[in-house]
Amino acid sequence: xxxxxxxxxxxxxxxxxxxxxxxxxxxxxxxxxxxxxxxxxxxxxxxxxxxxxxxxxxxxxxxxxxxxxxxxxxxxxxxxxxxxxxxxxxxxxxxxxxxxxxxxxxxxxxxxxxxxxxxxxxxxxxxxxxxxxxxxxxxxxxxxxxxxxxx
Amino acid sequence: xxxxxxxxxxxxxxxxxxxxxxxxxxxxxxxxxxxxxxxxxxxxxxxxxxxxxxxxxxxxxxxxxxxxxxxxxxxxxxxxxxxxxxxxxxxxxxxxxxxxxxxxxxxxxxxxxxxxxxxxxxxxxxxxxxxxxxxxxxxxxxxxxxxxxxxxxxxxxxxxxxxxxxxxxxxxxxxxxxxxxxxxxxxxxxxxxxxxxxxxxxxxxxxxxxxxxxxxxxxxxxxxxxxxxxxxxxxxxxxxxxxxxxxxxxxxxxxxxxxxxxxxxxxxxxxxxxxxxxxxxxxxxxxxxxxxxxxxxxxxxxxxxxxxxxxxxxxxxxxxxxxxxxxxxxxxxxxxxxxxxxxxxxxxxxxxxxxxxxxxxxxxxxxxxxxxxxxxxxxxxxxxxxxxxxxxxxxxxxxxxxxxxxxxxxxxxxxxxxxxxxxxxxxxxxxxxxxxxxxxxxxxxxxxxxxxxxxxxxxxxxxxxxxxxxxxxxxxxxxxxxxxxxxxxxxxxxxxxxxxxxxxxxxxxxxxxxxxxxxxxxxxxxxxxxxxxxxxxxxxxxxxxxxxxxxxxxxxxxxxxxxxxxxxxxxxxxxxxxxxxxxxxxxxxxxxxxxxxxxxxxxxxxxxxxxxxxxxxxxxxxxxxxxxxxxxxxxxxxxxxxxxxxxxxxxxxxxxxxxxxxxxxxxxxxxxxxxxxxxxxxxxxxxxxxxxxxxxxxxxxxxxxxxxxxxxxxxxxxxxxxxxxxxxxxxxxxxxxxxxxxxxxxxxxxxxxxxxxxxxxxxxxxxxxxxxx
Numbered sequence: 001x002x003x004x005x006x007x008x009x010x011x012x013x014x015x016x017x018x019x020x021x022x023x024x025x026x027x028x029x030x031x032x033x034x035x036x037x038x039x040x041x042x043x044x045x046x047x048x049x050x051x052x053x054x055x056x057x058x059x060x061x062x063x064x065x066x067x068x069x070x071x072x073x074x075x076x077x078x079x080x081x082x083x084x085x086x087x088x089x090x091x092x093x094x095x096x097x098x099x100x101x102x103x104x105x106x107x108x109x110x111x112x113x114x115x116x117x118x119x120x121x122x123x124x125x126x127x128x129x130x131x132x133x134x135x136x137x138x139x140x141x142x143x144x145x146x147x148x149x150x151x
Numbered sequence: 152x153x154x155x156x157x158x159x160x161x162x163x164x165x166x167x168x169x170x171x172x173x174x175x176x177x178x179x180x181x182x183x184x185x186x187x188x189x190x191x192x193x194x195x196x197x198x199x200x201x202x203x204x205x206x207x208x209x210x211x212x213x214x215x216x217x218x219x220x221x222x223x224x225x226x227x228x229x230x231x232x233x234x235x236x237x238x239x240x241x242x243x244x245x246x247x248x249x250x251x252x253x254x255x256x257x258x259x260x261x262x263x264x265x266x267x268x269x270x271x272x273x274x275x276x277x278x279x280x281x282x283x284x285x286x287x288x289x290x291x292x293x294x295x296x297x298x299x300x301x302x303x304x305x306x307x308x309x310x311x312x313x314x315x316x317x318x319x320x321x322x323x324x325x326x327x328x329x330x331x332x333x334x335x336x337x338x339x340x341x342x343x344x345x346x347x348x349x350x351x352x353x354x355x356x357x358x359x360x361x362x363x364x365x366x367x368x369x370x371x372x373x374x375x376x377x378x379x380x381x382x383x384x385x386x387x388x389x390x391x392x393x394x395x396x397x398x399x400x401x402x403x404x405x406x407x408x409x410x411x412x413x414x415x416x417x418x419x420x421x422x423x424x425x426x427x428x429x430x431x432x433x434x435x436x437x438x439x440x441x442x443x444x445x446x447x448x449x450x451x452x453x454x455x456x457x458x459x460x461x462x463x464x465x466x467x468x469x470x471x472x473x474x475x476x477x478x479x480x481x482x483x484x485x486x487x488x489x490x491x492x493x494x495x496x497x498x499x500x501x502x503x504x505x506x507x508x509x510x511x512x513x514x515x516x517x518x519x520x521x522x523x524x525x526x527x528x529x530x531x532x533x534x535x536x537x538x539x540x541x542x543x544x545x546x547x548x549x550x551x552x553x554x555x556x557x558x559x560x561x562x563x564x565x566x567x568x569x570x571x572x573x574x575x576x577x578x579x580x581x582x583x584x585x586x587x588x589x590x591x592x593x594x595x596x597x598x599x600x601x602x603x604x605x606x607x608x609x610x611x612x613x614x615x616x617x618x619x620x621x622x623x624x625x626x627x628x629x630x631x632x633x634x635x636x637x638x639x640x641x642x643x644x645x646x647x648x649x650x651x652x653x654x655x656x657x658x659x660x661x662x663x664x665x666x667x668x669x670x671x672x673x674x675x676x677x678x679x680x681x682x683x684x685x686x687x688x689x690x691x692x693x694x695x696x697x698x699x700x701x702x703x704x705x706x707x708x709x710x711x712x713x714x715x716x717x718x719x720x721x722x723x724x725x726x727x728x729x730x731x732x733x734x735x736x737x738x739x740x741x742x743x744x745x746x747x748x749x750x751x752x753x754x755x756x757x758x759x760x761x762x763x764x765x766x767x768x769x770x771x772x773x774x775x776x777x778x779x780x781x782x783x784x785x786x787x788x789x790x791x792x793x794x795x796x797x798x799x800x801x802x803x804x805x806x807x808x809x810x811x812x813x814x815x816x817x818x819x820x821x822x823x824x825x826x827x828x829x830x831x832x833x834x835x836x837x838x839x840x841x842x843x844x845x846x847x848x849x850x851x852x853x854x855x856x857x858x859x860x861x862x863x864x865x866x867x868x869x870x871x872x873x874x875x876x877x878x879x880x881x882x883x884x885x886x887x888x889x890x891x892x893x894x895x896x897x898x899x900x901x902x903x904x905x906x907x908x909x910x911x912x913x914x915x916x917x918x919x920x921x922x923x924x
Contacts, residue, residue, distance in 0.1 A: 005628070005800065006628060006629055006630050007627070007628050007629040007630075010629035011629065060733075060798060060801045061655075061732065061733055061800075061801035063627060064651065064652065064654070064655045064732060064801070065655075094663075096658065096660045096661070096663055097626075097627050097652055097655075097660045098626045098627065098660035098661045
């Protein structure tokens with residue numbers, strides 16, 4: 001039981017009022033620190049057409065600590081492992097309290113547009129991405145169609 | 152030099168010898184001026200010599216006057232040499248008298264007045280630095296009314312050409328208020344902030360006005376605090392200035408462009424820029440000053456003077472302004488006034504060769520004019536003796552004595568001062584240089600006592616409708632900035648938010664610049680600019696009601712922050728190392744709020760985050776480490792039971808109920824006393840059985856065993872020594888919690904007794920085992 005800091009209230013309010021295109025973040029009914037996130041796959045990326053679900057949790061000492069974010073939808077990406085964990089510097093050592101939920105989600109969306117196989121989290125995916133990018137992209141599109149498409 | 156030098160006549164050999172001696176002395180004077188450690192001694196010598204010299208010169212002069220020594224006034228060399236010598240002794244008026252005699256033979260080049268110029272500068276500077284007691288009270292009604300009159304004259308006659316008239320203030324009182332009330336201008340140039348940088352002290356100045364370099368700290372013009380780094384542009388202040396005063400900023404840019412053109416000698420284009428700036432943002436002293444100099448270069452002397460006069464009016468104690476005005480007057484051949492302005496410039500701080508040569512020039516012109524216009528005057532007419540009271544007045548200045556006290560001619564002097572405040576229009580009536588210099592003295596002293604660095608028109612009005620809440624948002628808490636502080640990288644946060652950020656990292660949250668921990672942890676001053684602007688826009692009440700500012704939480708002794716760590720006990724000290732960011736925040740708040748208390752509870756009861764019982768710790772001392780961690784000395788006070796658990800900014804809070812021991816029935820007391828004495832004895836014996844190094848370790852951590860209080864059975868937590876002993880006994884955390892929860896001293900004594908006997912048995916068995924081995 002804790003009082004929600006004004007910062008979280010403000011951020012939630014703004015996410016609702018001025019949502020980022022291609023991103024939706026809804027706070028959980030029972031826990032204002034837990035968000036259900038949906039990110040659409042960026043255009044001109046292998047993830048185009050997909051809708052990816054994520055979960056985002058604001059720790060007790062947010063914004064001093066980074067939010068914890070994880071993909072729920074399976075995704076074929078060199079920087080996201082099979083548990084949905086994301087390798088993104090701003091979620092770790094490059095976190096700054098001036099960053100917000102909004103900016104974090106935008107960064108994740110950008111990560112989908114620009115996979116970085118040189119800093120891999122999913123080693124097999126990254127390896128293929130480096131050796132045979134065409135096949136890797138084909139896989140990514142296939143996974144997007146299988147797991148991230150509604151019907 | 153084109154004048155003819157005559158031979159020295161034998162009849163004034165004696166006089167020349169004196170001159171030679173004088174020159175020798177003058178050499179000494181020059182060499183000791185501004186010298187090192189010997190100066191004092193030499194000055195003393197010099198004074199003696201001066202005295203001697205003075206007498207000799209007086210004598211010589213008297214002889215000349217009486218006709219006992221025949222001086223050939225056609226002998227220029229001798230006259231100039233003598234005049235120079237007199238000047239080197241600091242007797243400016245006399246020297247000028249002598250020069251006047253020379254000039255009567257025909258104009259001389261300005262070069263030969265160099266010594267008297269130096270002496271003149273020394274004299275007025277010394278005069279300016281002298282004790283203010285010698286000055287007529289600047290607030291005396293007569294003077295003030297005259298000042299007002301002057302102001303009115305200025306306003307009515309001299310500035311009618313200005314279409315853009317700002318409100319003029321006639322009294323000094325107004326000036327002062329104005330100066331104090333504008334926190335939105337640069338604290339150095341008093342103009343709209345260009346590329347603002349906020350210093351360590353919270354004052355803001357233009358970056359170029361700050362003038363610091365990588366190795367030279369910026370010293371605040373307002374408060375003198377040193378900023379030992381080169382701050383970056385204050386992003387928030389910059390955006391606010393752009394929002395509130397775009398016109399003034401544009402004018403300031405035009406001014407800069409004009410200055411650049413002026414430096415390239417494109418005078419006409421520069422003037423166009425200055426005029427644009429003037430019509431954009433109105434007048435300011437900087438603009439008018441540089442425009443005046445531009446107009447002067449273009450030969451528009453009258454216009455240049457108008458600008459210069461206004462500069463001096465806006466910023467009366469600005470040496471550059473007086474210099475500009477002097478230049479304009481000089482160009483208009485108003486040499487008397489020019490000399491006055493140059494003198495003011497000199498005493499107000501200007502000290503360069505240009506000023507000195509200007510004064511030199513002016514003196515030359517003045518001497519030329521006076522001598523030509525007063526050709527019919529004989530020597531007696533020039534003789535300063537005829538102005539004996541003036542002479543004595545000046546000499547008193549030279550001797551640094553008090554003019555207006557006890558002086559027999561004080562009345563006369565006062566009347567001179569009164570008259571000469573109308574000097575500006577009466578200058579034409581001044582017929583001797585001596586009178587002029589006397590007048591300059593008066594003006595200098597009046598300027599000195601003009602309220603310090605008075606400025607008018609330096610206020611920027613704030614149109615609060617241009618501002619809204621989002622202008623003052625702290626990026627960390629998303630609330631209105633509270634105690635805004637600006638980092639060296641130019642970003643502004645609430646003081647609390649920034650400090651809490653430093654609990655985690657020494658980086659600026661916005662630009663990730665690494666800030667040195669020493670700086671991050673030093674005391675931070677709030678930004679005056681932002682603070683004042685917020686209070687322009689909001690009243691304190693509206694801040695509390697409409698914005699997020701919560702009033703300081705009421706100090707409630709049963710709602711406590713919780714340090715989840717270990718068990719602490721009443722009266723027992725508990726040293727702590729605070730390194731976790733959330734506890735740094737918590738402890739900082741404890742100390743800043745003044746409560747200095749928090750709850751210490753152990754984490755021994757999973758899945759609960761902390762146990763149900765604990766002890767309040769009071770902070771005795773805190774030692775800050777360079778990295779933001781700290782060491783606390785604390786002491787246990789009361790025990791409590793946790794009723795409600797909450798979280799706040801990452802750490803826990805608890806509503807507690809204090810617990811106390813039950814009262815011991817009197818019939819049980821004697822039994823309890825016996826138990827108490829036995830257990831205490833037993834405990835101390837156990838303690839003394841330790842090896843000395845263990846004992847000293849214990850003493851260092853929890854202190855000496857407390858002695859028994861006389862009324863221990865009535866205390867809410869029982870005798871202190873029981874807790875001291877409990878903290879040493881080898882018990883689990885759960886057992887400690889149970890004992891904290893227990894409200895019977897009898898039970899606790901029995902438990903201790905039981906544990907002690909167990910320890911005794913085991914150590915006995917240990918001893919037996921070890922001896923049997």
